[in-house]
Amino acid sequence: MKTEFPAPGWQRLLVAGRGRTWAATLALLCCFSLLLPEPGPLPGLRNLAFDTYQKLWPRVRNAQPVVIVAIDDRSLAQVGQWPWPRDTMARLADRIAARKPAVTGIDIVFAEPDRTSPDLLAQRFGESDQVLAARLRQLPSNDSVFASALGRSPVVLGVVGSTKSGSGGEGFAPARIVGAPPRLDAFPKGERSLPEIDGAAAGRGLFNAHLDNGVVRRVPLVATVAGYPLLSMPLECLRVAAGEPVFSLVSEPPAPLKIVIGDLALPTQADGSIFVHYAGHDINRYVSAVDVLEGRDDPDLIAGRIALVGVVGQGLVDYQLTPNGERLPGVEVHAEVIENIFSKSLLHRPEVARGIEAACFALLALMAVAWMPRMSPLQSAMAYVASAGLLLGGGVVAYLWQRQLFDPLTPLAGLTAVHALLVLAAWMMIEIERKRLSAHLALEREASARTAGELEAARRIQTGMLPRPEKVLANEKRLQLFAHMRPAREVGGDLYDFFYLDQRRLFVVVGDVAGKGLAAALFMAVSKALTKSTSLRGPSSLGDLLELINIELVRDNPDELFVTLLAVVLDLDTGQLEYCNAGHEPLLHVRTDGGVQVLDGGGGPPLCVFDYIGYSSVKHALQPGEWLALVSDGFTEAMSSDGSLWGREAMKSALQAACSADGDVAGSGAQVLSRLARFEAGIDPADDQTMLLLRWLGRPAQNNAAPA
Known part of the structure; x- marks a missing residue:
């Protein structure tokens, strides 16, 4: 009978179609979000991917077109504090x-004007020393001296794009625009040097960089200042060095924007910026300004190269964080850009990158929605790992092969969400089924409660079938025996028996039927009766006895149950014993010195595993006062509250503590049970627990015959 469990409406909606509907809807939303304009839906993930590329595979510096004349700490210490005159x-x-x-x-x-310029000093000292002031006015200003020096060689000065203050685009190199006007970064004003100094320069270049969460990943190669296109400092240096009077901006979508300077054509992003491919800080780029001033440098380091002059002294300039985790001064970022251009190692993110990323995601998400609900958990995990590997591997290959930037992490995040939704739907289906089965089980328990009386009666019958030592061994002086059985349920599958084969020999057996409950109890009763009847027929050895019992049990065993059995025959006069073990816990022998010996020789597999198989028995000798323990695996596999097992070593330790040379068998058995109870700490046993504890006392001086 199928029991319906009314799941909440939202759960039914989620698991409809095994979650495919909602997963497909989520995949569609993720696909559209991947097509959003740069920087996309998750710029942090995109930047993480791009930064990781550069950390793992930085640019190899194989071109050295730039030397940095650094106004460093050593220059400041020897020449004077900044700003210099x-x-x-x-x-x-x-x-x-x-x-x-x-x-x-x-x-x-x-x-700003130089505060140490003679004309400014003349104004300061005019009233106190008019003669000195007159002489100072006759000297050229420091700014004019500097401007004259700049006019004697090709020099490019900087412009800082600003939204607050500055001047216009006077003096910028002319630009020719081919095609549609590009969407460049635009600055209303530009902060420039004093007109006298700025006018002496051969070119002017932009300083600005794109700061993305404090990291310089991109720099503009061209932007507009006061409406005029202006090249960046690195490109303006190249233009001036090449002697080109103009530059061109070629904007012909879908091709990338290109900056053309003579024979040089540089592709950029749509806004005129590039992703800098960093090689990292290199001390070989630098020469100290004080060494140049004092002539201690190697002139060949500067000859024919682009010389960039910049302040790098600590505390005088902000060091910019780069994707590879280093902090570089702005002048070294300019040097990195120029090296990128010379080594043709510029990074580029194609305009079609978002479409390719969305298409890859859509394909992998479609495969997941179509196939994952029919996969096993292991197959689903392997499919996810393979999809992640394809995305990540594709991004790495594009970076290393074509220096193109593709973002694998944002599509992977969407794919993870789709997989998670499908897993949630699968788990919800299992949970709904579990609740349905729980409701069904509750009905079954209600029905089983009606049979509780019958099970209690069966327990009393099963317990009554077990022999009692005080009856079977009522007049026995040669042996003491303690018997205990605790079923895990109302009735159990363990068995034990002991009876005389003749006046000298006692037969002892402990068994464990696979399983618990009523079926195991019935098979136990059959096994016990068959064992006793077969043993009383007098087979030549215990091995032959177990072989005969196995044949009889296999013959009538439609449920294919099996049983482990440990049989022992003890000669009560001599202490000689014979034992045979059919897949059961081994026999434990507690010697007079307190040691516990595991008797695990002979035997064979459990009964009913094979139709016909032989068993071998082993003989052993006891000394008066020594003990034997026959236990089921319910003892060794008893579990504590933390999930640990008692084990055979704990059983041996309990026997050592309880079975003394002059101990009482009932008290010793109670000690073992008490120790086990403390270990279990109230946890109900998971399996039936059976123990027979025997102590052979030896033959008395005056033989007392055992009852027949």
Whole structure:
């Protein structure tokens, strides 16, 4: 009879079609979100992927077109604190020009007059010393000295794009736009050097960079300042070095925006920026400004290269965080860009990247929705791992092979959500079925309660079938025996028996039928009766006895149950014993010295496993006062509250403590049971527990015959 369990409406909706409907809807939403404009739905994941590429595979620095003339801590210590007088900067510019660089780019904006200029000093000392002031006015200003030095060689000065203050686009290199006007970064104003200084420069380049959560991943190669296109500092240096008077912007979608300077054509992102491919900090890029001023540098380091002048002293400039985790000064970021251009190692994110990522996600999500509900948990996990491997591997291959940036993590996040929803639907189906089965089980329990009386009666009958030592061994002086059986349910599948074969020999057996409950109890009764009847017929050995019992049990065993059996025959006069073990817990022998010996020789597999199989028996000798213990696996596999098992070693330890040379068998058995109860701490046994404890006392001086 099928019992229906009314699941809540939201659960029924979730598991409809094994979760395919909701998973497909989620996949569709994720697919559309992947098509959103840059930076996409999860920019943090995208940036993590791009940064990881650069950390694992940074650019190899195989081109060295740039040298950085660094105003570093050593230069500041020897020349003086920053800012330096402009006449000192003029001297530095002349020293650099003397080394014949291709072009000099100065990564500094000189927006205010030099406070140490003679004309400003004349104003300060005019009232106190008019003669000195007059002489100072006759000297050229430091700014004009610096401007003159800049005019003697090709120099590019910087412009900082600003939204607050600054000047227009006067003096910028002319730009020719081919195609549609590009969507460039736009700055209303530009902060520039003083007009006298700015006018002496051969070019002007933009300083700005894209800060994405504090990380410089992209820099604009071109932007508009006051409405005029302006190249970045690295590109303006290249333009001036090449002697090109103009540059071109070629915007012909779907092709990427290109910046053309003479024979050089650079593809960029749609906004004119590039992703910088970092090689990382390299001390070989640097020469100290004080060494150039004092002539201690190697002139060949600057000759023919692009010289970038910048302040790198600690506390004077902000070091920018790069994707590979390093912090670089802005002037070294410019150097990285120029090296990218020379080594043709620029990174690029194609305009079609979002479409490709969405298509890959859609294909993998479709496969998951179609096949995953029919897969096993292991197959589902392997399919997810394979999908993740395809996405991650594709991103790595594109980066290493074509230097193109594809984001595998955002599609993987969506795919993870789809897989999780399908797993949730599968789990919900299992939960609904579990509740249905629980309701069905409750009905069955109600029905089984009606049979509780019959089971109690069966328990009393089963217990009555077991022999009692005080009756069977009422007048026995040679042996003491303690018997205990605790079924895990109302009736159990364990059995034990002991009876005389003749006046000298006692037959003892303990068995365990596979399973618990009524079926095991019935098979136990059959096994017990068959064992006793067969043993009284007098087979030559216990091995032959177990072989005969196995043949009889196999003959009438439609449920294919099996039983483990440990049979012992003890000569009560001599202490000689014979035992045979059919897959049961081994016989334990407690010696007079307190040691416990495991007797595990002979025997064979459990009864009813094979139709015809032989068993072998083993003989052993006891000394007066020694003990034997026959137990079922309900003792060794007893479980504590923390899930640990008692085990054979704990059983041996309990026997050592309880079975003393002059101990009473009933008291010793009670001690073992008490120790087991403390271990279980109130946990009901999972299996039937049976123990027979024997103590052979030896033959008395005056023989007392055993009852027949």
